[in-house]
Amino acid sequence: MNIVIEALQGGLGGLASYLAAHVLLCLVPAFFIAGALSALVPQQSIIRFLGPDASKWVSYPAAAGAGSLLAVCSCTIQPLFAGIYKKGAGLGPAITFLFFAPAANILALSYTGVALGADFAIARIVLALSFGIGIGMIMAIIFRRGEEARQAQSEAFEAGEGISRKTLVFLAALVALLIAGTLKLDFLKAVLFSIDLPLHGVAGLQAMLDRLVPIDEAVGAEGLSVQGLFLIGLLALIGVAAWRGLGLVDNGFNRLTPVALGLTVLTLVVAALGVRVSESGLLLTVSVRTAAVAALCIGLVPLARRFDPWDVQQWLWETWRFVKQIFPLLVVGVFLVGVIRVFIRPEWIQAVAGSNTILANMAGVVFGVFMYFPTLVEVPIAKMFLSLGMHPGPLIAYLMADPELSLQSILITSAIIGKLKAWTYVGFVALFSTLAGLAYGAWVDGTALWLLALLVGGFITLLLSTLHFVDRASRARTV
């Protein structure tokens, strides 16, 4: 019986720390940014750089840009991948796009940053970018001869409209909101003023919450605060209001739309507020962060009014669609991870992946390939591994491999580019993920950055030149 209670507490603890203030300050703006990218950025603005005549210097960065800006939705990834491959810049940039998309979209990036730390988020994007371009180029070299068969079709890439200025300003404001809410800077923490609310019974409530969801620093369980409870209540209210208020917004704004948006702003401001249980009640602290979040939320209103109502409706509809699609899976995933966490002994993880060895990194990659988790659930899983004593190196290897490779994505790619190319791609992703983990692990262990860059760069140069010579040799034989 005890173990059941412990497992449930583990699940609740996971949920509580997932719905904690700093996570909401990151995820709520990230969902709105994802919605804005999907609804307001014309896809042609990036696709026009991916035509069949684009030079390598343009097409690879553009493919990476498309991966992070356009591919927030799975319904874009597949046709865009097929399109770049069959009609446009070819296999290399298509692979770069495919590799970079899951690691670099705004939701994955900001969630990684807030749950695991900014260093993991930066490592994830830098490694995914360099290795994504690397794998793309290698694939393009290996399969160079098949390339002529593609039907180059330039008309699909005709220059369309660019990203308008008001969209850029709007996106910048949303990103500023995300940054103001999450960045750990001293000046954001500066206290403006604080209020002491004389509320009796709060201390008792907190004591009850502590019994229900115990705080355990050692495993990273943050417990549930009164503030957290209030935020969860607000989220539930948003859910009720947004179901019609945002879900049906594309039929025109309705009465619940401002309610849902108002509640969202309230949630952000409360999350940015410092709340502490004191002897006499609640001590509320308004910091620069609180003021900045509130000011940016208000500032978004006139910026949004510059768009057509239809565009704003699309933005809100897309945002809500992302929330509906991802949030429930994430909540269930986080709860289950918390439950499973109770049953895994730290010794097991430390024995397999406690240090930065090739074997440990490969274990991370293999786990990533065979486990298929819904979008973003890889982050709480990684957090669990980290708290169990996994070395950061193998953890990055896992984070690189899990969203990139799953049986489902392998099947889709092989349907579009053929089995041989797809499995070659899988092999390279496994190889490079291991390499990424090793490199990051070595950096954490104290190896100098220039030495690592030299080693990784040397390895890739070696690989590229080998491929080049193999290709030349086989070509000479056939001629």
Place this chain on the structure above:
Amino acid sequence: MLIKILGSGCAKCNRLEQLTREVVAEQGLSASFEHVTAVDEIMAYPIMTTPALVIDEAVKVSGRIPSKEELAAWLKG
């Protein structure tokens, strides 16, 4: 009039079909609908992004959901 919706069956694609059907009904037009989901068939059109709307084999829009006014203009034209 033959109206094709190109898209892998994602939420946006279904929404586009629903909107188009609404406009067709409102305008009192007659049209047959086809929802194309096969990637090969979609890629035969000069588009890179879904959802896309094809009216009588001419691509009208891709990658976004048009407003009802836009739809009405294309359907009547």
